[in-house]
Amino acid sequence: MTINITIDNKKVTAPEGCTILQAANIAGADIPTLCHDQRVKALGVCRLCVVEVEGARNLVASCGAPATEGMEITTNSKRVRASRKVILELLLSDIGDGSAKSLSGSAMEKLLKEYGVTKSGFPRTRQKIKIDRRGPLYTHDYDKCVLCRMCITTCETRIGRYVTGLTGKGNATGLATFGQAPLTETECEFCGACIDACPTGALIENWRLKSPDWDRQAKSICTYCGTGCGIIANVNNGKITGVEGDPTHPVSLGDLCVKGRFAFDFVHHPDRLKTPMIRKRKGGKLVKATWDEALDFVAKRLNEIKKKSGPDSIAGVSSSRCSNEDNYVMSRFMRSVIGTNNIDNCARVCHAPSVTGLAAAFGSGAATNSLEEIEGAEVIFLIGSNPQDAHPIISLKIKKAVNNGASLIIADPRKIWLSKYSTIHLPLKPGSNVALINAMLNVIIEEGLTDGQFISARTENFKAVKKMAAGYPPAKVSRMIGVSAKDIRMAARLYASSKKSMILYGLGITEHTSGTNNVKALANLVMATGNVGRPNSGINPLRGQNNVQGACDMGALPNVFAGYQSVADESVVTKFEERYGAKLSRSVGLKTTEYYDAIENGDLKALVIMAMDPASTDPNLNRVHAALKKLDLLVVMEIFNTRTAKMADVVFPAASFAEKEGTFTNAERRVQLFRKIIDPIKGVRPDWRIVLDLANAMGAPMPFSSPEEIWEEIARMTPQFKGIDYRRLESGHGICWPCPDKTHKGTPVMYKVNFPNGLGKFNVIGDVPPKERPDRKYPFTLVTGRRLEHYNDGSMTRRSRGLMKIRPHETVDINRDDAKMKRIKQGDRVKVISRRAEVVVKAKITNSSLPGRLFMSFHFDDALTNTLTSEGRDELSGTPEYKVTAVRLEKIK
Numbered sequence: 001m002t003i004n005i006t007i008d009n010k011k012v013t014a015p016e017g018c019t020i021l022q023a024a025n026i027a028g029a030d031i032p033t034l035c036h037d038q039r040v041k042a043l044g045v046c047r048l049c050v051v052e053v054e055g056a057r058n059l060v061a062s063c064g065a066p067a068t069e070g071m072e073i074t075t076n077s078k079r080v081r082a083s084r085k086v087i088l089e090l091l092l093s094d095i096g097d098g099s100a101k102s103l104s105g106s107a108m109e110k111l112l113k114e115y116g117v118t119k120s121g122f123p124r125t126r127q128k129i130k131i132d133r134r135g136p137l138y139t140h141d142y143d144k145c146v147l148c149r150m151c152i153t154t155c156e157t158r159i160g161r162y163v164t165g166l167t168g169k170g171n172a173t174g175l176a177t178f179g180q181a182p183l184t185e186t187e188c189e190f191c192g193a194c195i196d197a198c199p200t201g202a203l204i205e206n207w208r209l210k211s212p213d214w215d216r217q218a219k220s221i222c223t224y225c226g227t228g229c230g231i232i233a234n235v236n237n238g239k240i241t242g243v244e245g246d247p248t249h250p251v252s253l254g255d256l257c258v259k260g261r262f263a264f265d266f267v268h269h270p271d272r273l274k275t276p277m278i279r280k281r282k283g284g285k286l287v288k289a290t291w292d293e294a295l296d297f298v299a300k301r302l303n304e305i306k307k308k309s310g311p312d313s314i315a316g317v318s319s320s321r322c323s324n325e326d327n328y329v330m331s332r333f334m335r336s337v338i339g340t341n342n343i344d345n346c347a348r349v350c351h352a353p354s355v356t357g358l359a360a361a362f363g364s365g366a367a368t369n370s371l372e373e374i375e376g377a378e379v380i381f382l383i384g385s386n387p388q389d390a391h392p393i394i395s396l397k398i399k400k401a402v403n404n405g406a407s408l409i410i411a412d413p414r415k416i417w418l419s420k421y422s423t424i425h426l427p428l429k430p431g432s433n434v435a436l437i438n439a440m441l442n443v444i445i446e447e448g449l450t451d452g453q454f455i456s457a458r459t460e461n462f463k464a465v466k467k468m469a470a471g472y473p474p475a476k477v478s479r480m481i482g483v484s485a486k487d488i489r490m491a492a493r494l495y496a497s498s499k500k501s502m503i504l505y506g507l508g509i510t511e512h513t514s515g516t517n518n519v520k521a522l523a524n525l526v527m528a529t530g531n532v533g534r535p536n537s538g539i540n541p542l543r544g545q546n547n548v549q550g551a552c553d554m555g556a557l558p559n560v561f562a563g564y565q566s567v568a569d570e571s572v573v574t575k576f577e578e579r580y581g582a583k584l585s586r587s588v589g590l591k592t593t594e595y596y597d598a599i600e601n602g603d604l605k606a607l608v609i610m611a612m613d614p615a616s617t618d619p620n621l622n623r624v625h626a627a628l629k630k631l632d633l634l635v636v637m638e639i640f641n642t643r644t645a646k647m648a649d650v651v652f653p654a655a656s657f658a659e660k661e662g663t664f665t666n667a668e669r670r671v672q673l674f675r676k677i678i679d680p681i682k683g684v685r686p687d688w689r690i691v692l693d694l695a696n697a698m699g700a701p702m703p704f705s706s707p708e709e710i711w712e713e714i715a716r717m718t719p720q721f722k723g724i725d726y727r728r729l730e731s732g733h734g735i736c737w738p739c740p741d742k743t744h745k746g747t748p749v750m751y752k753v754n755f756p757n758g759l760g761k762f763n764v765i766g767d768v769p770p771k772e773r774p775d776r777k778y779p780f781t782l783v784t785g786r787r788l789e790h791y792n793d794g795s796m797t798r799r800s801r802g803l804m805k806i807r808p809h810e811t812v813d814i815n816r817d818d819a820k821m822k823r824i825k826q827g828d829r830v831k832v833i834s835r836r837a838e839v840v841v842k843a844k845i846t847n848s849s850l851p852g853r854l855f856m857s858f859h860f861d862d863a864l865t866n867t868l869t870s871e872g873r874d875e876l877s878g879t880p881e882y883k884v885t886a887v888r889l890e891k892i893k
Contacts, residue, residue, distance in 0.1 A: 226543025228666025311339035323662030341589030357519025363756030368538030384508020451530030550665035558589030563718035771872025
């Protein structure tokens with residue numbers, strides 16, 4: 001339904017129920033506000049949005065007043081402007097010395113200029129308030145606060161945190177944290193949303209105080225997870241001085257997490273590698289070298305090893321932190337220059353089961369729906385993921401969906417922060433995902449909640465899966481997984497109740513010995529209810545690193561070329577041979593988790609690693625370290641001297657994302673172009689260039705001179721990307737593949753008509769137990785994952801001064817009852833001991849860890865959590881079981 005109104009003598013059609021301000025926006029009328037954000041409920045505090053309404057005695061605040069049929073509105077009359085000017089003077093009277101100069105750069109300063117207000121004529125009525133500089137990332141200058149409450153409302157309603165509030169009465173009213181505590185002692189997550197909401201600069205980033213000016217701004221993509229948020233970098237004298245959210249970006253809409261907004265300082269950190277280094281003999285030191293010396297050294301050694309031991313004695317590791325172009329060139333180098341399919345990427349230790357499992361069910365191993373559709377889902381099943389820490393902007397979308405009326409089912413061994421928003425929380429035992437999902441399928445089938453039409457028309461093998469599910473009644477499964485049969489039934493009914501039910505999952509699904517089976521089980525659930533091929537539904541893996549999806553898409557896998565074209569398909573291999581001008585292997589290569597077996601057996605002699613730190617992030621690190629030392633040649637391309645780089649024979653200094661260009665592909669398959677923000681620091685080269693230079697040194701040059709030329713070959717060789725080029729990406733915010741031609745707009749929703757193989761396949765899958773279980777000697781189960789403030793091996797975020805003030809070291813999260821039993825107090829130093837190693841950390845006593853379960857991350861170099869973790873692997877994908885490690889706790893006295 002619509003209404004017809006007149007705004008500034010212009011006829012306007014607007015939606016029924018909208019406010020005058022919303023109608024004015026439709027009409028293009030500019031009404032000023034200080035306390036309005038369309039993402040939160042209108043506050044109506046500042047009154048700057050007043051307008052004249054025909055027949056109304058007083059001016060009307062447009063942000064809260066509904067527009068009605070036939071209404072005649074004037075937005076910028078003399079009366080309106082005079083009122084706004086008085087309001088601005090009143091607000092200014094209690095700020096600083098009552099002049100506009102203290103509000104430089106703020107939204108209010110712009111309005112003061114527009115309305116000709118330079119100084120207030122009203123007396124100050126409020127006491128001057130001291131500046132609070134205790135925050136590690138931003139400063140509170142409450143003397144500039146106009147009590148609009150935007151920071152409070154934004155934090156509470158959008159972010160879901162309760163950090164600040166109004167304090168005092170009358171003229172003594174002010175803003176403060178609860179108990180006047182420093183921000184680090186509140187539940188603030190330092191996302192900076194309050195800064196964006198503040199119209200006066202009362203809340204301001206510390207970097208902006210130091211570097212308020214910039215000579216230009218550059219848009220790019222955040223590199224701290226697979227969400228793919230848009231950022232705007234402020235650049236001054238060739239250096240990044242600050243980062244803001246891009247409000248036009250469709251994924252993030254201006255929002256950023258603490259890492260995306262504040263952890264940019266690693267780019268200019270003095271620890272950056274700036275020159276190649278060579279270890280000329282085993283046991284010797286890494287010494288500086290020229291680029292030519294390092295390239296010639298590596299080329300000579302690789303050629304010698306290839307000649308003596310064959311191409312399969314060499315392997316490569318590509319990177320989910322690098323661009324699509326970097327990954328494609330690395331994949332091509334290993335296949336056409338070295339002659340092996342021993343190429344893999346760090347998806348192997350995280351989301352390889354997503355590729356394997358989803359491909360087995362649907363014919364393609366990627367997310368089915370776009371991220372913006374989360375907000376419109378009616379039921380969200382979040383399993384094995386803690387997006388509040390790992391994907392904060394996706395967490396915002398989940399919160400918004402719940403605020404819109406969606407039901408949230410959470411299945412997680414921990415009581416994650418989003419549990420407070422959930423309709424039901426299923427605290428299953430670590431490693432029992434298949435049993436839970438099969439039990440939910442059992443209920444859906446037994447109670448007739450399946451979509452029979454979808455099953456018969458678009459799938460196969462349902463009868464076999466129906467028989468399998470019969471063996472998982474909730475009463476039986478309840479005893480296996482520690483979740484009541486009642487809750488299992490409730491979750492199943494809730495999920496099956498809507499055609500807008502969406503599954504979101506993370507590494508709590510994939511990093512298990514049953515990883516691929518877990519994904520297949522979820523796919524069964526999706527197909528049984530017909531929740532695929534339609535908006536606001538589907539199954540969506542939340543990718544950990546910024547280009548996990550892209551690294552796999554580019555063929556940095558041992559069994560496929562770019563676009564998941566099989567190395568065992570003769571027609572595919574022939575096509576790539578003709579393009580590459582080289583003989584290619586038809587044998588599937590090794591997975592990264594198989595590299596260590598091959599090194600120990602003497603079959604693998606050399607390893608070339610691009611931007612990955614397996615000496616910190618792979619499981620059972622003592623074994624990893626021993627294997628890497630045994631190699632004849634270890635080559636690493638990195639931006640910092642990581643633990644792996646320190647073990648290398650040759651290290652090449654690489655450019656950061658800010659110093660190069662290319663494309664990333666986020667979790668929703670959105671290919672996004674990022675341009676160079678600043679010139680590279682002296683001595684570094686982009687990864688694609690390093691690989692090309694190495695190919696040249698080996699006598700096998702590749703025909704590329706820019707990332708765009710590399711992308712052109714990707715699009716030519718890969719059906720999913722044929723319609724994508726830099727020109728199209730430059731003009732928008734990315735394209736979701738598949739995009740088969742230049743007129744195609746991309747595919748936010750997959751499988752609307754059919755699956756790549758015709759029919760979706762139900763897979764019969766049984767319960768695969770974890771490799772190790774707790775016992776009397778090791779009674780606790782350790783689950784590993786991320787912390788909000790850090791990323792992967794921590795080599796970038798640990799070099800952010802502000803983030804290290806918030807979380808300077810690793811802890812082990814312990815349930816209160818377990819801590820009491822072990823006589824452990826908050827902050828005590830404890831040993832976490834597994835069957836492989838021990839790590840010393842401080843204890844964090846929390847209700848988020850349930851009894852018998854511990855949690856640690858792997859971000860800190862001085863607490864190598866992955867020395868503890870198990871080498872249990874998923875048989876199909878090879879992904880390690882990071883989520884189940886049996887340990888014991890010992891308090892250090």
